[in-house]
Amino acid sequence: MRVERRRWQVRAIRKRRELEVVADRTSSVPNGAVLAFVTIRNEKPRLPYFLSYYRRLGIGHFFVVDNGSDDGGIDLLSSEPDVSIWRTEASYRKSRFGTDWLNWLRFRHGHGRWTLTVDPDEFLIYPFCDSRPVAALCDWLDQSGIRSFGTLLLDMYPKGQPSEHPYEPGDDPFRIAAWFDAGNYQFSKNPKYGNLWIQGGPRARVFFEGAPEAAPSLNKIPLVRWDRRFAYVSSTHMLLPRGLNQVYDEAGGEKLSGCLLHAKFLNDFDAKAAEETHRREHFARGREYDAYHLKTQGENGLWCEWSERYINWRQLEQLGLMSKGNWA
């Protein structure tokens, strides 16, 4: 395991050469701030809400890797005072879906700090997130001697085909993609890394109904008190050393946990899916992006009679999708 961890680190350090600085404002990072790390590719419409959402939670600085966007999203970001940007044209897949690049940036800038690693379409929800900033959460985790915070990636979808609902930059995406699957998840333990492996949700229900074992992983550990010796293995699903993956209790109790609301199914889904299928750059070579399946679902899209409408974190807590643990 140590050898493997070193391998990912060396790889990350090597891959730093693929990054070209666009805007380096790292000298202005506030002391003790919680830092966000993001890879983007043609996500311009999502960026305004992304920034305002995480600023409101109290994220102190954004470290962004732009992977060859051509939609001008980078111009939008480069004038923001709390964003540092690197750019690369290298292969997303060969950098293991951005993991290598961000491992390097965390290695360089994240040591000793709380780091949040998310995609631009992932929005962190944790208990009391409407009244307690993310710093309160991190302080509590520190006080409890906890170094990592686990979440369920919750796929959110609109009622109807995503293309029917126009999304304007800055809008709350969950006013459109307001629905989710409340209770069809499966959990198993990954013996190698000790993380939970979670599957289910609308993608398993619709895209993978014939091959549920191939459905995408929904376990994510996005918030980590970083140390130079740490490395994510694959996206934010798991990391090394293995102890960081132990975000769940095995003796019957519930640890504190959250959800990542996934704003994937907005009106650009079809176009993105087509592009990714073409580039074959994504997980499992873009298999899940076959939007064809969604089309065959008819007018309701991923929505079904049993879908749940999103209200707030308390609802997710009561449904058992996340837990307050002993944070009261």
Added chain:
Amino acid sequence: MSVGFVMLAHEALHRAAQVARVISDAGCPVVIHVDRRVPVRRYEAFVQSVGDRDNVAFASRQVCDWGTWSLVSASRNATEQLLATAPNIGHVALISGACLPIKQIDQLTDFLARHPKTDFIESVTIGDVPWTKGGLSEERFTLSFPFAWKRHQRLFDAWVELQRLVGRKRRIPPGIEPHMGSQWWCLTRATLERILSDPDRPVLDRYFRRVWIPDESYFQSLVRYYGTTVESRSLTLSKFDFQGKPHVFYDDHLLLLRQSPAYFARKIWPGANRLYRAFLEMGRPDLPPRETAGQIDRTFAQAVTRRTRGRPGLVMASRFPGEGYENGLTAAPYAVFHGFDDIFKDFAAWIGQTTGSRVHGHLFGKGRVEFFGGQTGFAGALCDKAAVRDHDPEAFLRNLVWNTRGEHQSFLFSPRDAQGIGSFLARDRNATISVVSGAWALPLLRSGLPIPEVRGAAARLQKIEAAFLARLHERRSRARTRVWSLAEFLERPMDPMQEIVDSLSGAEHHMLTGLPALQPVEGLADFLQALRNAGMNPHLAGETGSRLQVAQVPVTSDRLEAG
């Protein structure tokens, strides 16, 4: 007479300064001790921010470690300094820099003026407290603890083990009965002066210096010796979690704190701007002090339960119990009917209407999931695809029961279904499983196929059913199980059905007046005999003899008479 404060501060000094100013403005003297670990520059900035006030002084600084003598020593020195410089105070309150006054300081002064001789300190004997953590109770006072637990955990544990091994038992100084309680107290000048001027102080110091967590036992024990009127409660609201770590208060606790009968609360998250503003800056609406201690206790007790026991029947990203730690495999009781739909027509609808349970068809049917009413999905967005269900059948059932909390669920089962769920059903104490064994013979009988063709199917179904029954009868099985053989059931179906209905409808006792219509059973005895003749013994169907007795019972669709 008034009250003076000793404040122990070590982090979030801007908040400590804010509280100190408010206390000082209310005309009460404060002596502040700042942990020596705080760098000089920050300490000086802190002193500056408190401002030049006559009634605020700073004690000489020492290094403080959690749970060690240093805290006692720091508070004692500061108390001596306070008593010497403020001759007109009748009480001293010990607070921390993370404490927030949740009542006006005047209210505390008035309260203490009404109780001039009372010492307010939580002080209970070791046998009476449930909250000693880490397995150390009496040993706190009979072993010695020279190593800081937070910094030298291994050394600490090894030293405890060694002392246990040699059977060490320290002598408790005569006259002292060890008590413990919250670190935050409010004592009278008289009591404190007697404690501070004790002629045996060196002896006591030597003893308490090596006790485990002396800051929770030094004053708490001595007050029992020197105090005259001890009221065993702390005026500071503080709550501890299951690891002995203090709960933190945030902005959303405002209402809870407003209604608390306590005068201070700790600890407050330094970023809780709304709390600090509400209690320190704005004129406070004087809510009548409601007795909400119960609600506060409940809130924090729930948190501990959730963290240690969790919600039964829930598996999630932060709860994945190992085998034996589930605290209930599923969230609620449910019923399984094995073989009944082979005997009765429309059994699911009948039992559903009779008992009020939500009765599904064959949830584990090989072709698809037969949800209630033939729906393609169900609560929680479960889908009816067999492949998805069979990917993890236990998760499927656990999810179904979790998603329908508040509504009793039942489903049909048979040896023709996917069997992967069998051992889970057997282990689950929420499962009530009623089995008519050998009922699979009826569809075969009705198929009208020649014996050589059904013989193989009969053997296979019987083997599957036998394996299921064996699981139910394993020693580790927890399900409530009833098994009747087909012959036995057909002879007297009323009694088993009454038993089942009783067990599902709880306290209401209905006398069944009839049963759902039977499926055709003519020729069963001959059919079973023919199987035997072909060399396959359908033993699970029971002993039929040459003629099978089938009881004649009235048919009811769903009507019941209350009995």
